[in-house]
Amino acid sequence: MEQAGTSGRDTKGVKGSSCQTDIGVVKRETVIVYNNSKCLHGTSGSDFLRVSGAMRKGWESMRTYAEMSKEELLKEKESLEQQFKEVEAKGLNLNMARGKPSEAQLNLSNGLMDVLNSDSYFNDETGTDCRNYGIGEGIPEAKRLMGAMSEVDPDDMIIFGNSSLNIMFDTVARSYSHGVCGNTPWCKLDNWKFLCPVPGYDRHFRITEFFGAEMINIPMTPDGPDMDLVEKYVNNDPSVKGIWCVPKYSNPQGYSYSDETVRRFAALTPAAPDFRIYWDNAYSIHHLYDDAAHQDVILEILDECRAAGHPDIVYKFISTSKVTFPGSGLAALASSKTNLDDIRKYMSVQTIGHDKLNQLRHVRFFGNMANMQAHMSRHAAILRPKFEAVEEIFEKELGGLGIGSWTKPNGGYFISFDSLDGCAKAIVAKCSDAGVKLTPAGATFPYGKDPHDSNIRIAPSFPPLEELKVAADVFTMAVKLVSIDKLLETR
Numbered sequence: 001m002e003q004a005g006t007s008g009r010d011t012k013g014v015k016g017s018s019c020q021t022d023i024g025v026v027k028r029e030t031v032i033v034y035n036n037s038k039c040l041h042g043t044s045g046s047d048f049l050r051v052s053g054a055m056r057k058g059w060e061s062m063r064t065y066a067e068m069s070k071e072e073l074l075k076e077k078e079s080l081e082q083q084f085k086e087v088e089a090k091g092l093n094l095n096m097a098r099g100k101p102s103e104a105q106l107n108l109s110n111g112l113m114d115v116l117n118s119d120s121y122f123n124d125e126t127g128t129d130c131r132n133y134g135i136g137e138g139i140p141e142a143k144r145l146m147g148a149m150s151e152v153d154p155d156d157m158i159i160f161g162n163s164s165l166n167i168m169f170d171t172v173a174r175s176y177s178h179g180v181c182g183n184t185p186w187c188k189l190d191n192w193k194f195l196c197p198v199p200g201y202d203r204h205f206r207i208t209e210f211f212g213a214e215m216i217n218i219p220m221t222p223d224g225p226d227m228d229l230v231e232k233y234v235n236n237d238p239s240v241k242g243i244w245c246v247p248k249y250s251n252p253q254g255y256s257y258s259d260e261t262v263r264r265f266a267a268l269t270p271a272a273p274d275f276r277i278y279w280d281n282a283y284s285i286h287h288l289y290d291d292a293a294h295q296d297v298i299l300e301i302l303d304e305c306r307a308a309g310h311p312d313i314v315y316k317f318i319s320t321s322k323v324t325f326p327g328s329g330l331a332a333l334a335s336s337k338t339n340l341d342d343i344r345k346y347m348s349v350q351t352i353g354h355d356k357l358n359q360l361r362h363v364r365f366f367g368n369m370a371n372m373q374a375h376m377s378r379h380a381a382i383l384r385p386k387f388e389a390v391e392e393i394f395e396k397e398l399g400g401l402g403i404g405s406w407t408k409p410n411g412g413y414f415i416s417f418d419s420l421d422g423c424a425k426a427i428v429a430k431c432s433d434a435g436v437k438l439t440p441a442g443a444t445f446p447y448g449k450d451p452h453d454s455n456i457r458i459a460p461s462f463p464p465l466e467e468l469k470v471a472a473d474v475f476t477m478a479v480k481l482v483s484i485d486k487l488l489e490t491r
Helices: 037-041 070-088 103-107 140-150 164-178 202-210 227-236 259-266 301-307 337-350 356-366 369-398 424-433 465-488
Strands: 029-034 048-053 094-096 157-159 193-198 214-221 240-245 276-280 314-319 331-334 404-406 415-419 436-438 455-458
Touching: 070 465, 094 465, 103 369, 140 157, 140 314, 140 331, 140 356, 140 369, 157 337, 164 202, 164 276, 164 314, 164 331, 164 337, 193 202, 193 227, 202 214, 202 240, 214 227, 227 240, 227 259, 259 301, 301 314, 356 369, 369 404, 369 415, 369 465, 415 465, 424 436, 424 455, 424 465, 436 455, 436 465
Parallel strands: 094 436, 193 214, 193 240, 240 276, 276 314
Antiparallel strands: 029 048, 157 331, 314 331, 404 415, 415 455
């Protein structure tokens, strides 16, 4: 992972550009002052005052912690420990653990509750009563809306229930118990493997761990997974059955796959006929910026697979979980006719139909893709200041110190932070001591084991902005203290 401001994107993360920023960060003290105790428990942020910066006389030349003497580090530690004790005494209760929409974001979709009532017309455009059985693959107008959202032909998708994660679990379960398109069920194999780009989405890894897969770490780059490794495993090892992918605004780094990466995925020639790419396009329209120059664009994977002559190697998952209401959205799977026909055989046993009223609700709420995009712009207006605040605090407090690096995504729900090796668990624990809850260290790796103990997923979306600033300040203090202790081990 790059140092802040050196990511191969500009300061907003524009892919393909290059910008290096040297931030004039020196030794400093951070003081957090609260004027209203209610803020300490996350109930108010209006009376919060953040004072941060040059508390010492003048500015010194920028030096990393590694360049400081043992005596300087001990002096710095003493000052930070006093500050941290003051924060611990405040009894904070702040949460940056998961990428959940905030209340303000949820309120954007409250109109969903009003578009249907007891006097509504409940038939879809074919005349089917959505209150009854029928149309197991989704009503036509909902398929068109979800197709537009995910850039696929409506005929290439099936709408399921409320969660793409549930579809992924079912897809792995079906492959495990009954096989993929007539191939040997994975449960009958001595060993089967799944490739896992890391850092990645913890719930993906929990699915394949649940079914007993051997999971293999594939390092992520700003352009996507290390494709040399992916090709080596997929094209030569028939026990490799799949790979997890979050191709746009990846979880947690916020990277988007380059055109070359997408085309190399489409060109894979798997040694296993039942190998599939699990393409979780969770953040396809989740931009942080409205201008096109600061929005990532990726190639459409189904089109590329067809063009490469490999139409069957990908499952594409889509949902509105963070567009409308998590747990009450729409989710769909898009793939080739061969794969969809295989899935249909099991669907006919599993269900007589999914929630068509919810499909109708979403269609009538949005109407068309343009309205959905306008809706997402309102999401961005809420999220953008939070991401920028965290990035600003990280740069001000940690930039130039050589003890951490972080990503600056154009979209999605996360910032990925890398500490010095061997520090992530201690940082998370120290934040917990001060009342700031983070995603557990190691969660972004299979089996919860980060080999470097360095990656921490930052989730800025849920807390109110002023609470988020407090949490980010506490985090930077924890990073400094833990990093000093690590460096002192060798002094």
